[in-house]
Amino acid sequence: MQHYVVLINPECEEAQRISNNLAETVFPYRNNLSLIQEIAGYLLSQGFPSEAVSEEWLMPLDAFMRALNNEETGLSKSENFYAAHIAWAYSEHPRNIAGALEDICYLLKETQWDPGNVDMKIYDFTSADMEWLYSRHKSAIIQWQSDKGLTLDDLDFYLENVLDKSPHILWEVVYRWALQLVKHS
Structure with missing residues (x-):
């Protein structure tokens, strides 16, 4: 199981709703789809735009926590930054x-x-x-x-x-x- 934080595109009007919808979601491993493709497909199935996320806004949880503790994330609700913790049941x-x-x-x-x-x-x-x-x-x-x-x-x-x-x-x-x-x- 791999844990990630996905940042929602700050230009997306529904960033907070998307973040709440994604929170704690566990994505299955499918060898024909990447995690970002899984997330985009999930968002589309929930009626949200797939452009709300991108590879550059997907961070392993440990890397995100290090960046957060070192104040390197630049996240601010006033700037419409929202994030969600997700997991990927990645398995070989x-x-x-x-x-x-x-x-x-x-x-x-x-x-x-x-x-x-x-x-x-x-x-x-x-x-x-x-x-x-x-x-x-x-x-x-x-x-x-x-x-x-x-x-x-x-x-x-x-x-x-x-x-x-x-x-x-x-x-x-x-x-x-x-x-x-x-x-x-």
Whole structure:
């Protein structure tokens, strides 16, 4: 997952609305489109002009923060500068993993997440969220658990939990899988 700040063209009359619309959006990785093409397409689909953004106004989050801390951004609301934090589920992983990342990002979309708090945001997923992820990525999750050699004991569960059909086992396995996937992509 790569994080960016996109600055909105200050000449665009709807800069503030565009910034609010773009904020916290997670764009999927498609090898035939660049991130700026993804953003422009998204803006068009939302009824905004694609010219509101350009490659020169797209900055990796860490570079933007350094520039901001060194007062090198030149941003001012009085000059109609607006910005939005976005993420790109950029992945060179096989498609099944990229699809899993897109699903996790979909569940994270309405949260104020970043690499430092993603474990807590995934921890807040509901049982229904975890069941949905499991239903869509069952094979990958089982393969991951097998590859890691995780047993019930590693997860602090016992045979009685399985026999009682404890939903907590599913939640714990999917939580660990999703967290590992996001942190290592």
